[in-house]
Amino acid sequence: MRIEVRNVTKRFGSLKAVDNVSFTIEEGKLIGLLGPSGGGKSTLLRMLAGLETPDEGDIILDGKRVNDVPPQKRGIGFVFQNYALFRHMTVFDNIAFGLEVKKAKKNEIRERVNELLKLVGLEAIGNRYPHQLSGGQRQRVAFARALAPRPSLLLLDEPFAAIDAKVRKELRTWLKEMIEQIGITSIFVTHDQDEAVEVADEMLIFSNGRLEQQGSPLEIYRHPRTPFVASFIGESRVLQHPERLIGFEEAVSQGGKSAIIRPEFVEVGLQRELSYPLSAQRGIVRQSFFRGAHLELEVDVEGNRLIAYRSLDREPLEPGAEVLVFIHRLYVLDGSSAVLVENPLKTDPMPVHI
Amino acid sequence: MAGAIHAHLSDAASDRPAHATESRGVRIALITVALLFLALIILLPLISVIVEALSQGWRVYVESITEKDALSALRLTLITAAIAVPLNTVFGIAAAWAIAKFKFRGKNVLITLIDLPFAVSPVISGLIFVLLFGAQGLLGPWLAAHDIKVIFALPGIVLATIFVTFPFVARELIPLMQTQGVQEEEAAATLGAKGWQIFWRVTLPNIKWGLLYGIILCNARAMGEFGAVSVVSGHIRGQTNTLPLHVEILYNEYQFTASFAVASLLVLLALVTLVVKAIVEWKSEQRSAGSEGGTG
Numbered sequence: 001m002r003i004e005v006r007n008v009t010k011r012f013g014s015l016k017a018v019d020n021v022s023f024t025i026e027e028g029k030l031i032g033l034l035g036p037s038g039g040g041k042s043t044l045l046r047m048l049a050g051l052e053t054p055d056e057g058d059i060i061l062d063g064k065r066v067n068d069v070p071p072q073k074r075g076i077g078f079v080f081q082n083y084a085l086f087r088h089m090t091v092f093d094n095i096a097f098g099l100e101v102k103k104a105k106k107n108e109i110r111e112r113v114n115e116l117l118k119l120v121g122l123e124a125i126g127n128r129y130p131h132q133l134s135g136g137q138r139q140r141v142a143f144a145r146a147l148a149p150r151p152s153l154l155l156l157d158e159p160f161a162a163i164d165a166k167v168r169k170e171l172r173t174w175l176k177e178m179i180e181q182i183g184i185t186s187i188f189v190t191h192d193q194d195e196a197v198e199v200a201d202e203m204l205i206f207s208n209g210r211l212e213q214q215g216s217p218l219e220i221y222r223h224p225r226t227p228f229v230a231s232f233i234g235e236s237r238v239l240q241h242p243e244r245l246i247g248f249e250e251a252v253s254q255g256g257k258s259a260i261i262r263p264e265f266v267e268v269g270l271q272r273e274l275s276y277p278l279s280a281q282r283g284i285v286r287q288s289f290f291r292g293a294h295l296e297l298e299v300d301v302e303g304n305r306l307i308a309y310r311s312l313d314r315e316p317l318e319p320g321a322e323v324l325v326f327i328h329r330l331y332v333l334d335g336s337s338a339v340l341v342e343n344p345l346k347t348d349p350m351p352v353h354i
Numbered sequence: 355m356a357g358a359i360h361a362h363l364s365d366a367a368s369d370r371p372a373h374a375t376e377s378r379g380v381r382i383a384l385i386t387v388a389l390l391f392l393a394l395i396i397l398l399p400l401i402s403v404i405v406e407a408l409s410q411g412w413r414v415y416v417e418s419i420t421e422k423d424a425l426s427a428l429r430l431t432l433i434t435a436a437i438a439v440p441l442n443t444v445f446g447i448a449a450a451w452a453i454a455k456f457k458f459r460g461k462n463v464l465i466t467l468i469d470l471p472f473a474v475s476p477v478i479s480g481l482i483f484v485l486l487f488g489a490q491g492l493l494g495p496w497l498a499a500h501d502i503k504v505i506f507a508l509p510g511i512v513l514a515t516i517f518v519t520f521p522f523v524a525r526e527l528i529p530l531m532q533t534q535g536v537q538e539e540e541a542a543a544t545l546g547a548k549g550w551q552i553f554w555r556v557t558l559p560n561i562k563w564g565l566l567y568g569i570i571l572c573n574a575r576a577m578g579e580f581g582a583v584s585v586v587s588g589h590i591r592g593q594t595n596t597l598p599l600h601v602e603i604l605y606n607e608y609q610f611t612a613s614f615a616v617a618s619l620l621v622l623l624a625l626v627t628l629v630v631k632a633i634v635e636w637k638s639e640q641r642s643a644g645s646e647g648g649t650g
Contacts, residue, residue: 051540071543078544084537088559098545101555149546 001062001075001153001185002027003048008057010043017043019209020057025202030179031187032200036232040209041189042081045155048187049078061153077146077184079156083138085130091141092117092126098149116144119178135163136171143175147182154179156188160195172199193233197221205229223340227260230331230338234262237307244302245327246281247343252332260331260338261306267326268299268308270315279345280324285317301325403621406614418615426592427600428619433508434583434596435576438515442572446523447565451557453524454531455539468524471517480514480585487513506588511596514582519575526568530561563638570634574627578620 003025010018018040025031033041046052047059050071058065066074086094095116099109117123120140130138139159146154159175160168176199179186190196196203197217205212205220207228213220224230231238239245242252242259252259271277283301290296295310297317306325310317317323329342376384408415418424449468453461471479485491487504497504504510538560542552558565580598587594589603597620604613 049544051544071540072546072548074544076544078541080537080541082537084541086538086541086556086559088562097542097547097555101542101545101547101551145541145545 003153003185003187004058004060005044005048006058006060008044008047008054008059010040010047010052011055016209018047018054021206021209021211022057023204023211023214025185025187027185028183029185030176030199030201031185032196032203033187033189033206034193034196034200034203035191035206035212037191039191039206041191041206042157044206045157045187045189048153049076049155050074051078075149075151075153077149077151077154079139079142079146079154079159081158082162083130083142085138085141085145087130090127090129091122091133094130094141095145095148097145102149112148116148120144134167136167139163139171143178147184152185154184154186156186158189158191160190160192168195175199205232207232224331224338226336227258227333227338230260230333234264235307236260236262236331237305239304239306239330241303242330242332245304245330246279247327247345248330248332248341251341258333260333261327263296263307263309265328265330266299266306266308267328268297268306268310268317268323271324273314274324274326276326276346277324279343280326283323283325285319285321285323288317288319299323299325400621403614403617406610407618409614410611414611415615415618418609418612419619421612423592423595424600424612424616427595427597427616430508430511430595431577431597434512434515435573437512438519438576439569439573441516442520442576443523443565443569445520446527446568446572447561449524450527450531450561453528454534455536465528468521471519471521476518476579476581477585479517480582482517483510483513483582483586505586506590506594508594510586511583511594514586515576515579518579518582519572522572522575523565523568526564526571527561530564534560563634566634567631567638570627570631574624577623 005024006022008018008021009016021040021044033044035041043052047054048061050066050069054067059067061074071078086097089097092113095113096109099112104112113126114123117126120143122137122140122144125133125137130141133141139162143156143159156175160171163171172195188199200217202215203217203220204214205228212226213224213229215223220229221233224233230236237260239259239261242257243249248259267274267276267280268283274280281301283299283306285297286300286305287298288295289298291309294312295316297308297310299306299308306327308325327343328346329340331338332341333339375381407418419428449464452458453465484505486493487497487510488494489498489505491505502509504513538556539552542556547555578598579596580602583596584599584602587596587599589595589599591603595603597616601613601617601620604610604616
C-alpha cells in the first residue's frame, strides 16, 4: 500500500500531538517512526489505522482519501503495544477472529489459521489462552492475528516494548525476516533508536508532533538535517565551548552557533597512539566507565566535556590522566539546520616531517 | 464493589512471610472473635427462623407456605424480580459502558447518581414514588384521569424495586470495564468487526462473570427489598404484598409459625443465591487466574 500523509494535524485539548506532518511511503517498505515518548508517533499510527481522526489534513492510501473511512474498512492490520489479545479466546480463535467476522467459510478459516500458526511457529499451542503465553509468544499471536485477514498495510505500535531485553533482539530479527518474507508494507513505532536502525528500511524522526527528517538509517545518521536529529541520533553531546577546540575555531566563531559531538568523532589517547598527534590538544580524563566491550571516557578539553571510547586492548586511562584529543568532525548547528564540519587540520596542506 | 465481599481464596493469603504474620495467640483470638460474632449475629437467627417455622410440624409449615395469600406474595415477588432485574441489567451495562469507555461531560455526576440508592434510606426511595405518582402527587391527577394505577399496584412496586437495586450491576461492571480498557475492542475494529459484533464477541465475554455476579446480587436485593416496597405497596393482601411484606403482616397478626415459614422461603432464596454466587466467583477466578490486569 502506498501511503501519503498531507499536512495532518491532531490536537488533544491545547496540545498539538501531531503538527502539520506530511510524508509519502512507497509500497513494500518497512518504516520506523522514531522519536521520544510523546512525540506524536503513536497518534499518527492510530490515525493511519482510523482509530483517531485528523483535525486537519488528509490521509491518502493507494490514492484514496480515507479520513472518513472507519478502521473496519481500511484493510489495515494493527499490532497493539500490549497486543490486546482477546483474553477469553484461544490462540486459534484470536487469529481466526478477523476471518470469522467477515463470515469466511469454516474450512478456509481453519486452513488460514493453521498456515499462520505455522508461519509464526506456534502450531503446538493453538488451544492455549493468552495468559498462558510468554511475552514473545503473545507478540507472535498478535502479529498472526493482524495478518489473518490479509491486510495491505501492517502497523505496529511499540512492538517490542513489553518484551524483556534479551528476547527483544531475537524478535527484532524474526519480525524483519517475517515482514520481508510476506512483503507487506509495514510501519512500526519505537522510541529506541537501535531498534529503528536495525529493523527499518527507512526512518521518520518525530519530535513534539513534527516530522524532523525522513530517510534511510545510514543517511540520517550521517547527515542529520536538524539540531534535534543531530542530538537524538547516536550518543550525542552538546558542546559548551566548541570554539576552543583546535580546528573548529572558525567554523563556530559566528554568533548564535552551537555544536554537537559524538564519541566516534573523538580520538583520545597517548601521543604515540593518535593519527594526528601534532594537531591534537590536551585533555584531562575525568571519568572512566567500563562498558563491556570498551571503556567509555569522559574527557575535559578546555571546558568541554567529551565522551570517547577506548579499546580494552589499550593501556587503561585512569581519571586525572593527561591525554591528547583529536576531534575528527562535529555538527555545527545554526538555527534549524545541522551541518557536518570536518576538522580541516586532517588535510593540512603543509605536512610536518620529522 | 456494591457492598459485596470478594474473597480471594488463593495461596497468597496463606503465604504471608513470617515477619509479617501475627503471633499464634493473636491469630487464634482474631479467628475466634470473627467466628463467634458470625454465629451470634447471623447463624443463630437463621437457625431460629427454621426452628420456629417447623415448631408445629411439617403439616403446618407446608400449609402456611401454600396458603393463598402466601402464594400470591411469592408470585408478586418473582414477577417484580423478573421485571426489575433484566431492566437493571440493561441499564447497568449501558451505564458502565458509557462511564468506562467514553469521555463526556457530567460523567462524575452520573457516577454519583448511580450510588444514590445506596445512600438514601429505602423508605425515602419509596416515598419519592408516592410523591410523584400518588393521588396528591405530581403526576397523580393525570394518572387518575387516564385510569393508570401506579401506587398501591404492581408498577409502583416494580419502580421502587428498580430504584433500590439499580446500582448493583453498574457498580460491578464499571471497575471491571475500566481496567479492561478499550484496546481489545479497538483490535476487533481493526480486524473488521462492527459495533454489535464487537459487543457480542469481545465486550460481553470479557465482562460475563462480573455481569452475572452483579445480576445475582441485584436479584437477591430485588426479592428481599422491604422498605421502599412497603411504602408504595399499600399492603393489600393477595394483591400487592411481596414476600417480605407478607412476613411482616403475619408476624403482626401473631401468626408466628406462618410468618417464620414464609420467612424461611426467603432464607432459601438467599441460600440459593449464595451458592450460585460462590460458583460464579469460583469460575471467574479460574478464568482470570494468571491473566494480566486480573478481573477477579
